[in-house]
Amino acid sequence: MRRWGAWAVMAIVVTGALVYGTVDEGSARTTEDRARSIAASLRCPTCRSQSVLESDSTQAQAIRTDIVRRLQAGQTEGEITGYYVSRFGEQIRLRPDSGGVAGLVWVLPVVALVIAVAGLGFAFRRWRVQAGREVTDADRLLVERARGRWRRRPT
């Protein structure tokens, strides 16, 4: 019982840390910080597997300049990302949207992990119960017969 308590405490601490790390945005950020954060979340439209922040392509440079201009004009990060999605489509996002059906991308792996861990726990428990069974005479007979067949096997 005490062992399960320790596991439960650890699960709560890890979950709390993950939630805090994901939700907390920290102290107020500068325009440059916000621009970098948005640029890091957008895929460079003219190159493969690079964010707008990392790419030196003309289009990525234009987007970086445009993001700063839009932030200075008072647009929110959501509005700016929304503008790019309205022009390039959802594929401009490097991180899938967390709302609506797209949110399943985030939820499903967690659900799969929970189911897998629960399944493993259930399987381990079943195997342990089976290990504690008494060996019957019928079991011994079966083993003896098998061993006899093994000995008689031609080499």
Add this chain to the structure above:
Amino acid sequence: MRRGVGFWSAIAIGLVLAGFVWLLATRDSSRSRLADSPLLGKPAPVLAGDTLAGESFELETRSGRWVVVNFFATWCVPCVREHPELVRFSQRHLAEGDAEVVSVQFDRNDEDRLRRFFERNGGDWPVVADPEGRIALDYGVTGIPESFLVDPDGFVVSKIVGGVSADQLDALVAAAEEQREAAS
């Protein structure tokens, strides 16, 4: 006869490979294709700026005719290859004045190079400068050459990625005209 795990694994791998081959064999060439865009069916983004001829251009003033908005650069080989087709399309519609081409320079081309490009390759349609790349962002351009067909009401009806041909553009105009007639 019982089949082993290896047999079924080989069947599964073979099916996956056959699926890949089928997928690659049935896809369109990447050279020129109609692409999806959030702009399709929506009013064309504002396209305004100074042209190479030193005049100001506004797409809005072109309503009533089909406009091919073409993003290009002089250093882009597929753009050079498609240019004669744009010239052909432009000339076909010159007399009727029902369709025209407007080019938007993608990337930083200097004016002299642009002028030489048009002198060498032909074409006398407006070439709009986009020094900050804002027009390309508004149109969601992902590479060049890329063209957008805008209908006489100012709505985007097609996005073509890669080089276009005059026949392809005419076919798109004809198909879009049919749809417009059917809708009205």
